[in-house]
Amino acid sequence: MVEQNFQVDSLESKAQDKPWFFEVLPCRPWPYSGECLSGYLLRLAHVNEFNSFWDFIQDIFPMWSVANRISNLRWEYPVYNWGLIPLRTQLSTDYLKKLTMVPLVNKFRSFPVVTRHGLLPPSRFLPNIVDLNLQVCPLCLQEQPFLRLIWRLTSVQVCLQHDCLLQKQCSRCKARLTVLGTRHRHLHCSVCDMDLRMLPVVMAPDYVLMKQNIQQANLQFLLSPDVTLVKLSDQGNEDPRRAIGLKFRYLRLQKEQSMTAMALQLGVSLWQISELELGNHVPLRFYLSYLDKLSISWSEFAALELPHDFVQEQKQPQYKYMNLRYCPTKECPNHYSFSGTRVIILQDLPHRKKAYFLCKDCNRHFTRDYNGNLITKRCKAPRHSHKLLFRHKSAEEIARLKEMGLCGKSNYQIAHSMGWDRRTVIKYWITLDLEEKVLKAQAQRRIQEKQDRYLARCSQVEAILNSLSDQEEEITLCHVGHRLGFGPSALRKYPKLIEHMKQVAQQHNLYIRHRRYELLMAKIRNIIKEMENSNVAMSIQDITRQVCLTVTKFRRNYPELCTMVRQALSKHKAKLKLLHTNKLCLQVNEAASRLAAQGVPMTYKAIFMEAGLQRHYIKYHPALRNLLQQLVSGRKK
Ligand SMILES: [Zn+2]
Ligand SMILES: [Zn+2]
Ligand SMILES: [Zn+2]
CATH class of the missing domain: 1.10.10 (Arc Repressor Mutant, subunit A)
Incomplete structure (x- = not known):
């Protein structure tokens, strides 16, 4: 393969700008028009007689330490800021961009694609667009030995020049054709080194050719660096996506398609369609499939001029935050589609990045942040919505509401008796300007209720204490709590009551304990007497068992009795x-x-x-x- 079109250094270039002779490749053929970057690099490695492709790659990307970095180049997209390619080839990056997908990506994004995490690698936005394997037309290669950029696109299947299918497989070793590899040779199978020009030619069916004709024209348009899809203003800081999204919306409305229908056809969510039309970030392939569904070409799309009225109309308030205007209620008809007229904005709070909405169909008020999240946190209703509120309630209802509120009834009780939502009640306090009064009344009522509860508890406890002191039982917190129907912690909120109870219980408990002791002593004495009269051996357990106590408890609680028993036992023994x-x-x-x-x-x-x-x-x-x-x-x- 002989190249005539070698590049010659321009004589005009200034001496100080000139690179050293060892910095440039000795042999620098011009790229063919329509050649892809990976193919051009393979060709350069070949004509400059590098030992292997990896040697060449290490020369132009010295920072790459591992060979699998080569796969970065499969995307036909500049990586690592072009490496040393511009220096070695003496080609400008603008020129080199023509060998890549940059013109295509550029139509929808600004170059390079930067996110808040930094530079976005092409593997994030080119999947499904660029084929990770190679496909070639052997006849084209025989005519002109270079790899075409258009073959690298996934949706391209045929060569329109020769009406044949693109070959994806090596006919000798049956391996999928790969784009690049460490020992790859230009125009050769990376596995068996067969010349790709010798691949068989398979003619394509007519219907495929027809379809591909339209599709490839579209893709060629996108790959062309000199055209844009939208005319941007001279300032140049405008985001092309916004204008593209607006065109999409216009075309969709022209076809009288709803967003929901479009989302269904594309198999994406309603939200994503809305994001696309609003010019927010969506995967690149959505644009391609959306246009496909509208069945017009990209050149027609680019030529389309939006009517001034339409552009102005889109700036109208009913189109503001269109993507937020869907009702959160699942049963509501406005839940599944955006509606500029049925879901209205009550208030926009740009500083808090959220807006209040009202669904007119189900009367639901809701708040969304600008990202579309529903904010369910309780918040004060917008004060200016009173007109709207009063439209729904009669004067009698309002009067009843006021009366109950000023009595200090709780919002729950009021909502229950009015049959409203509690939030509605709160909104009315705000709109009626009664919020403070009602809160005060409610606080008063709560204090009164607390007082009442305390008094009731006091009389209950008094009654229980009376009944307990008639019984042969100690008075404890536990007993009282049980009588009240709660546990021992029933009175923990009333320390005064506990104090009172303790005073009452002290006397009673002392008496009870004393009596209990005397009884026990009498019993023990009886047992000892019986023992003395018998000739049966006995242990301390035998005795404590008869008074229903364990030895440990007996020894701990009644040490004097215990000594007495021990003495009696040793005497008996x-x-x-x-x-x-x-x-x-x-x-x-x-x-x-x-x-x-x-x-x-x-x-x-x-x-x-x-x-x-x-x-x-x-x-x-x-x-x-x-x-x-x-x-x-x-x-x-
Ligand atoms: Zn061909
Ligand atoms: Zn092979
Ligand atoms: Zn609704």
Whole structure:
């Protein structure tokens, strides 16, 4: 492939502006008209005999450290502020823009696309517009060996020059054709290196050709850098989107289509249609599909002059905040479409970025901020809306309302008895200028009610205290609370009442406790007496169980009684032991006399055997030991 059209440095360029010879590429062919940036870069790498495309990319984008950055170039859009492309090729950025999607994007946005987060990468606004894979016409490549920018668009499917389908696949290795890669060669398959000019030619069906004819003319128009869609004023600070949106609205109204119908056709939300027509930010592809639905071409769109009347009309108040004018009530007919006449602005608050609206169909008042969010926070109604309010209510109703308000009834009660909404009641206080009076009356009523509640509670508590003091029961907060029908915290709001109750309870409780103690002591004494009369061993548990107490509680609450019980128990225990010893001694004596009668010698073993006792008894019964000693030593004598 031989290039005749080499670029020659202009002789006029000043010496100091001249770059060093090593800063520019030795071989700098002009881009073809309609060539894409990625194709041009591949071509440059090829004619300058770089080892690989990645070597070339590292030369023009030295800041790129990883090879996958190459994929940034697939969008046919300037990235990284062009890198060193302008220096290396000695082409101006304005010239280079013709190789990219910038003219297309520029029609709808200002270049470069900047958001509040900074520069927007092309991957954010070009998806669905630019194809991420390559498609080529082999016949075109045979005629002129360069990659066309228009092939890079997703919606382009055929070559209109040769009436053939664009090839998306390598016929040898069956791989999808890729745009760029580290070892990519110009006009070759990146996988098997087959020459793309050898790809098969498949003719396109007629209906596809017809459709593509219109579509490609449209896209060519958008890619052309010299035309604009709208005429902007000379100041140049006007946003093209606003004017474009207005044109869209005009065209839609010409076709007598509602916003809702358009949103349905495009499969987008009503809000997005409204945003587009208002010139706010919407995805780029919406513009393309919207125009498609209006079935006119972009050149016709660009040529369209909006009638002066229409432009003026759009500035009328009924078109202000059109996108906010839909009713929040789901059942309302104005919920699903914007209405300039059925939903009216009551007040606009630009400093707070919100406006009050009234839906005339369902009479709902609502507030929206400029972003369309419904503000549900309770707020004061606009004072000037009184005329509107009075239109709906009769004089009798207003009189009744006033009367109730000045009595200090709560807004809830009033709303309930009037059958209104509580917010309506509040609005009336404001419009009737009664707000302060009503609030005062309501506060008065609340104080009175509180007082009444306190007195009622006092008499209740008094009655409960009386009935409790007749009973053999301690008076506690818990008891009183239960009697009142609440928990122990029933009286926490009335500290004075609690104080009074404590005074009353103190005497009563002391008496009750004393009585309870005496009763308990009598019971314990009885038990001890019974125990003393019996020969049954007992523990402290046996005793406390009989008075329905645990040992711990008994020991803690009645220490004196506990000592008494312990003394009685140890006394009882000693008595039982003595009885036992006596019984054993008797047994031993009997056994000894039996042995003596039989003439058996007296030994410990013989005595134990005869008495049926075990040896260890002598350990616990010293008296038994003494007796045995006497018996055995008596025999020895
Ligand atoms: Zn072709
Ligand atoms: Zn291949
Ligand atoms: Zn409504």
